[in-house]
Amino acid sequence: MPFSALPVTAAWQHRDARAGFEVAWFRAAGRGYHLSGCTTGAEDGQTWVISYAIELDQTWATRSARITGQSAAGIRRARLQADGHGHWRIDGQAASHLDGCLDVDLESSAMTNALPVHRMGLRAGDRAPVPAAYVRVPDLRVERLDQDYARIPDEDRCQRYDYAAPAFGFTCRPATTSPASCSTTPASPSARCNPTR
Numbered sequence: 001m002p003f004s005a006l007p008v009t010a011a012w013q014h015r016d017a018r019a020g021f022e023v024a025w026f027r028a029a030g031r032g033y034h035l036s037g038c039t040t041g042a043e044d045g046q047t048w049v050i051s052y053a054i055e056l057d058q059t060w061a062t063r064s065a066r067i068t069g070q071s072a073a074g075i076r077r078a079r080l081q082a083d084g085h086g087h088w089r090i091d092g093q094a095a096s097h098l099d100g101c102l103d104v105d106l107e108s109s110a111m112t113n114a115l116p117v118h119r120m121g122l123r124a125g126d127r128a129p130v131p132a133a134y135v136r137v138p139d140l141r142v143e144r145l146d147q148d149y150a151r152i153p154d155e156d157r158c159q160r161y162d163y164a165a166p167a168f169g170f171t172c173r174p175a176t177t178s179p180a181s182c183s184t185t186p187a188s189p190s191a192r193c194n195p196t197r
Helices: 111-120
Strands: 009-014 019-029 032-043 046-056 062-071 074-082 088-090 103-106 127-129 132-135 142-145 148-155 158-165 170-174 193-195
Touching: 046 103, 046 111, 062 103, 062 132, 074 132, 103 111, 111 148, 111 158
Parallel strands: 103 132
Antiparallel strands: 009 019, 019 032, 032 046, 046 062, 062 074, 074 088, 127 148, 132 142, 148 158, 158 170, 170 193
């Protein structure tokens, strides 16, 4: 079941782990895609806002990400660059701890979980490890996050996935992702996820 065309915009309400909201915009850019958005959150007595601009190549691999965050601690910025083959730079410095990662995953964002889903094109029954350059909130610290996606049988013409982040002992079934009539992207565990553990 192929994905439908990207919408111009989409929005998500964060649930469970935090209160918040995200809005994203999508457009084709040359031989790839440009995604931009803003997400807000209130969690554990902290509030923050994160804005992002992400460039993807034609395979949906992340090539760059510009992230700005604001919280009570002030304004922070991070710039990630990737060569599309698993090598990264953070604010111009080599980041060997991210070797092998093809995707950026913003802790604050539901949208970024769509990147590996689109890139891998898993068939029902397939499972794949998907390490990511994981940008934490509110400090924009960038870590490697080992995670797994498994595509389970489709339901109501929507693709479904099981997600696991072993470092956090977390598993869930994110919201469905688009082909035809479904929402465009799966939600991240922090946005809308039904824990399965």
